[in-house]
Amino acid sequence: MSALRIEEGEQEGLRALRVTNGPLTLVLVPELGGKIATWEDRRRGVSWLWRNPYLPWRRPDPGASYVAAFDLGGWDECFPSVAPGVYPAEPWEGTPLPDHGELWSRPWAMEARIEGERLLIRGRVEGGLLPYRFERLLVMEANRPSVHLRYRVENRSEHTLYFLWAAHPLFPLEQGTRLLLPGPAAGRVAATLGLSPRATTFEWPRLPAAEDWVDLREPDPAGGWAVKVFLRPAAAWARLVRPEGAWWEVRWRGPVTHLGLWINAGGWSGAGTPPYRNLALEPGIGAPDDLEAAMRGWGTFGLLPPLQEAEWSLTVTVG
Structure with a gap:
């Protein structure tokens, strides 16, 4: 009997696809921007993705605040921007770009099928x-x-399209959580809360802050700070290791330029709730999170000529 399974049902009142290949179970929610709500390692009983305990699920409202109402956890796709801002080029110059892009607020057409020994969604x-x-x-x-x-x-369109993209999987931040990257990795600080970096550039994993160093490999969940940095690892992979040793690894191919790293050690909540303790590993195209800043400052962004396509890929493995 095949280990592949597809079940269609509901989660929190929204249509959901539950797919299983034996070792893994994923739950996807088309109405929530194609969100991957659950990523479960069935062999170890590990549910990898963070779920916001304070915000209820609801159907997206494109005019709503992502951080106030839709920072629900799981895995979102951020495109054509990450931070809120405006589109910086003609013919759409001045068009408002929402926080975390617009994909989370748009229902996706989604289908799942089995082809031989593969399951495709x-x-x-x-x-x-x-x-x-x-x-x-x-x-x-x-x-x-x-x-x-x-x-x-x-x-x-008949015009060049500029963009940013980032995968946005959120994970719980627990004592003993470790981050592994192939070194050396040059880093650049994009935003901080509760920290005062002594420099905006650094060498992974030591972030110079105040009169000490913060080791980003094993962040303290009770640190009371949050930071967003962009990294260029020596090779195209990153690994998250739980305290008991289970790991989640992402590798990327194609025009992916950076690894974004968001660590929230009890330093921030955008919803007026107690601060979160989570982190995000974000392979992405372009940096920082604001498209205008990427084009006019950092100089790293995605570009699509008229009527052209771009492709890239990720592979996630758990063990």
Whole structure:
């Protein structure tokens, strides 16, 4: 009997797809921007993704604040920007770009099917603010603890399209959580709360702050601070290790330029709740999170010529 399973149902009142390949179970919610709500390692009983304990699920409102109402946890896709701002180029110059992009606020067309020993989940969504089509294909092979994610973005206009993209999986931050990157890795600080970095650039993993150093490899959940940094690891992978030793690893291919790292050690909540303790490992195209700053400051961003496509991929493995 095949280990591959597809179940369609509801979660928190919203349509959900539950897919299993044996070692892994994922739950995806098309109405919440294609959110991956659950990523479970069934062999170890580990549910990897953080879930916000304070915010209820609801159908997205494109005019709502992401951090106040829709920072629900799980894995979102951020495109065509990450931070709120405006589109900086003609012919759409001045168009408001929402926080965490617009994909989270748009329902996706999503279908799942089994082909032999592979399970495929394809999600598609059309841009509302800019003329693009965004597509993500998840591929799960039977009895393998990995998921391959293939991305394609199509520029559907006669003008160049500039963008940022970031995967946005959130994880619980527990005492003893460790982050492993291939060194050396040059880092750049984008934002901090509760920390005063002595420099905006640093060498992983030691962030110079105040009169001491913060070791980002094993952040203290009770630190009372939050930081967003961008890294360029020596090789295209990063690993998160839980206190008991279970690990979650992401590798990337294609025009991915950075690894974004968000660590919230009890330093921030955007919803008027107690501060969160979570972190995000974010392979991305372009930096920092604001598209205008990326184009006019850091100089790293995605670019799609008229009527052209871009493709890239991630592979996530647990062990």
